[in-house]
Amino acid sequence: xxxxxxxxxxxxxxxxxxxxxxxxxxxxxxxxxxxxxxxxxxxxxxxxxxxxxxxxxxxxxxxxxxxxxxxxxxxxxxxxxxxxxxxxxxxxxxxxxxxxxxxxxxxxxxxxxxxxxxxxxxxxxxxxxxxxxxxxxxxxxxxxxxxxxxxxxxxxxxxxxxxxxxxxxxxxxxxxxxxxxxxxxxxxxxxxxxxxxxxxxxxxxxxxxxxxxxxxxxxxxxxxxxxxxxxxxxxxxxxxxxxxxxxxxxxxxxxxxxxxxxxxxxxxxxxxxxxxxxxxxxxxxxxxxxxxxxxxxxxxxxxxxxxxxxxxxxxxxxxxxxxxxxxxxxxxxxxxxxxxxxxxxxxxxxxxxxxxxxxxxxxxxxxxxxxxxxxxxxxxxxxxxxxxxxxxxxxxxxxxxxxxxxxxxxxxxxxxx
Ligand code: S3P
Numbered sequence: 055x056x057x058x059x060x061x062x063x064x065x066x067x068x069x070x071x072x073x074x075x076x077x078x079x080x081x082x083x084x085x086x087x088x089x090x091x092x093x094x095x096x097x098x099x100x101x102x103x104x105x106x107x108x109x110x111x112x113x114x115x116x117x118x119x120x121x122x123x124x125x126x127x128x129x130x131x132x133x134x135x136x137x138x139x140x141x142x143x144x145x146x147x148x149x150x151x152x153x154x155x156x157x158x159x160x161x162x163x164x165x166x167x168x169x170x171x172x173x174x175x176x177x178x179x180x181x182x183x184x185x186x187x188x189x190x191x192x193x194x195x196x197x198x199x200x201x202x203x204x205x206x207x208x209x210x211x212x213x214x215x216x217x218x219x220x221x222x223x224x225x226x227x228x229x230x231x232x233x234x235x236x237x238x239x240x241x242x243x244x245x246x247x248x249x250x251x252x253x254x255x256x257x258x259x260x261x262x263x264x265x266x267x268x269x270x271x272x273x274x275x276x277x278x279x280x281x282x283x284x285x286x287x288x289x290x291x292x293x294x295x296x297x298x299x300x301x302x303x304x305x306x307x308x309x310x311x312x313x314x315x316x317x318x319x320x321x322x323x324x325x326x327x328x329x330x331x332x333x334x335x336x337x338x339x340x341x342x343x344x345x346x347x348x349x350x351x352x353x354x355x356x357x358x359x360x361x362x363x364x365x366x367x368x369x370x371x372x373x374x375x376x377x378x379x380x381x382x383x384x385x386x387x388x389x390x391x392x393x394x395x396x397x398x399x400x401x402x403x404x405x406x407x408x409x410x411x412x413x414x415x416x417x418x419x420x421x422x423x424x425x426x427x428x429x430x431x432x433x434x435x436x437x438x439x440x441x442x443x444x445x446x447x448x449x450x451x452x453x454x455x456x457x458x459x460x461x462x463x464x465x466x467x468x469x470x471x
Contacts, residue, residue, distance in 0.1 A: 055466060056294045057276045059084035059109060059269030061455050063235050063297070063327065065092045065135045066211070067267040068103070070239050071113030072096040072121065073143060073218075078264040080111040084272055087453045091131040095140060098124040099147075118218065118262065123149030127186065130155040132382065132425075132454050135208055138167045139236075141189050142212035145176035146219030148192040153185060158382050158425055160185045167212045170200045174216050174224070197222035197257075204377060205350045207232035210254070217256035218245060225255040232350045233301045238326045239267070268325040270297030274354045275456045276332065277305055278431040279466060281358045283334040284314040285365040285439045291466065292333040299327055304351025306332065308359060312339040312366055339366035341411050346374020353377065356406075357389045357432045363409035364398045364416055365439060372406030382454075383426040392421045392429065396436055396444060418442035427454035434463055 059082040069092060071078030083089065085108055093103050093111070100122035102114040116122075121143070130137040130153055137153050144151045154160070164187050168178040174197070177190035197220045200213055210226045214236055217224030237254050241247045243262035248255040276293040283291035298321060310316045315335040322329060341363055344356070349372070352359065356375055363370035378385040390402040397417030399410035418440030421433035430451040437444030452459040 055279065055291065055462060057271045057296060058086070058456060058458070060272040060297050061086060061088055061274070062135060062233060063239070063267070063269045064089045065133070065139065066235050066239050067264070067269060068092045068096055068111070068113060069139055069143060070243055070262065071115055071264055071267070072099065072101045073118050074113075074115035074243060074262045074264050075117055076115055076263060078113040078115060079266045080113065080269065081109070081266065082269045083109045083111050084269060085109055086455045086457055087131060088133040088136070088455060091129065091133045092136045095128045095130065095136060098128050118259065119147060121147040123151065127152040127154045130159060130185070132156050132159055134159060134162060134382070137164065137185060137187065138208035139211050139215060141167055141171055141178055141187060142215030144189040144191050145171055145174070145178065145195060145216045146191065151189045151191060153187040155185045163380055166204065166206065166209050170198065170209065170213050171216055173198050173200070174220055176216060195220035197224040199225045199227070201227040202229060205230040205232050206377070207236070211236040214240065214254065214256050218259050220258060223255050223257050225253055227253040230347055230350050231301055233299065235299070235327070239264070242326045266325070270324050270327045270329040271295045272455070273297045273299070273302045275459070277355045277358050278435045279463070280305065280309065280332065280334045281362050282435045282438055284309055284336060284339065285362055287336050290333065290335045292331055294331050295324070295329055296332055297327055298330050298332070301351055304348055305355040305359065308342060308344060308348070308352060309334065309362065311342045312362060313337055314339060341366045341368035341370035341409070343370065344372045344375070349375045349377070354428060357385055357428050358435065360389050360393060360400060360407060360409055361432055361436055361439070363411060364393065364400065366411040367413065368411055370409040370411065373403070375406040376404065378406070381426070383424045383429065385426070385428070388424055388426060388429055389432070392433070393436070395419050396421060396440060416440040418444050420445045420447060423448035423451040425451050427451045427456070431456070431459060434460065438463070438467055
């Protein structure tokens with residue numbers, strides 16, 4: 055099977071394409087509610103985006119300082135990546151920009167981006183730490199050395215994007231490595247980026263040019279199928295052309311540690327990102343521990359890990375993952391409460407969860423996605439693995455990242471792929 059283009063890379067390709075010179079052709083764009091919000095945002099800022107095909111876009115770049123003040127607020131929908139990255143770019147534009155989002159996004163912390171941007175000289179305000187976020191662009195920016203208080207690729211990216219407009223050098227120090235799609239893309243676009251093991255620096259760019267971005271398959275969209283293959287007896291799944299950025303694939307290491315049969319073939323580079331084929335086959339799993347250092351490498355896959363752990367012999371634990379409480383839902387509470395209702399032995403910790411694997415399969419029952427796309431995918435895979443199946447409430451939440459998810463899962467479950 056294959057999965058749609060990576061959501062993180064798709065957001066970034068549109069945003070960076072918007073401030074490039076000339077046309078950026080985005081191939082295998084991961085179309086979803088989240089990434090459509092990003093297309094809508096750059097259009098509102100005066101950028102022309104042609105949709106040649108459902109997954110081929112051409113962004114007509116406005117140049118580094120060419121974005122225009124929109125007529126009204128920019129609606130980021132459910133997209134945290136959009137709301138957190140865009141202020142970095144807007145700080146370098148002239149005008150007043152207001153970013154709003156849906157109820158879930160409006161409950162998520164935004165000071166984490168506003169604070170470093172303010173240190174750079176930008177006028178950014180939040181509403182009690184949340185959306186609406188207002189950027190009064192055009193103030194002169196200066197480079198800073200910023201040590202991230204939390205391991206967040208979104209905050210790192212916002213600061214680096216603002217660094218394109220700042221006098222001198224801007225350096226972000228990371229407590230732990232997080233996804234580096236922004237660095238890779240800016241480097242490809244010709245920005246003066248310097249990478250060290252624990253930090254990344256950027257200097258103002260004269261101009262950016264991308265040309266074409268081929269987006270790798272989204273590892274986070276492949277993950278539900280890989281976990282399904284690992285826990286549904288007799289299964290084997292191969293995902294083709296999936297992104298294998300080492301800062302995204304922590305789940306593969308964890309599944310291997312648990313005894314899953316994992317193979318990676320045909321590693322290659324696609325548009326500056328590693329991709330390849332991943333195969334997972336079912337086998338008996340044992341529990342494992344995930345510590346803080348590993349968390350950023352599978353932060354969006356931790357709900358699926360909880361499900362795998364339910365089907366593994368012995369105990370499993372996740373520590374140092376308090377960031378999960380600030381995702382589209384509080385993913386510690388949501389995962390624990392919803393999996394419990396399906397018969398899992400799982401309990402919450404302040405910074406993660408603890409699972410006692412059951413030799414039998416989960417019973418099944420009703421799972422409420424709470425509007426969270428990762429919960430929806432978790433529930434569907436839990437349904438496949440369970441004895442009685444799972445009835446999903448709020449199943450449409452998958453639209454946020456993977457609109458065709460259920461069709462692919464149904465075909466795969468029927469052995470049609
Ligand atoms: C993302 C970074 C992660 C991740 C999110 C996408 C990105 O968030 O959870 O789904 O595209 O940069 P944080 O950077 O806040 O950890």
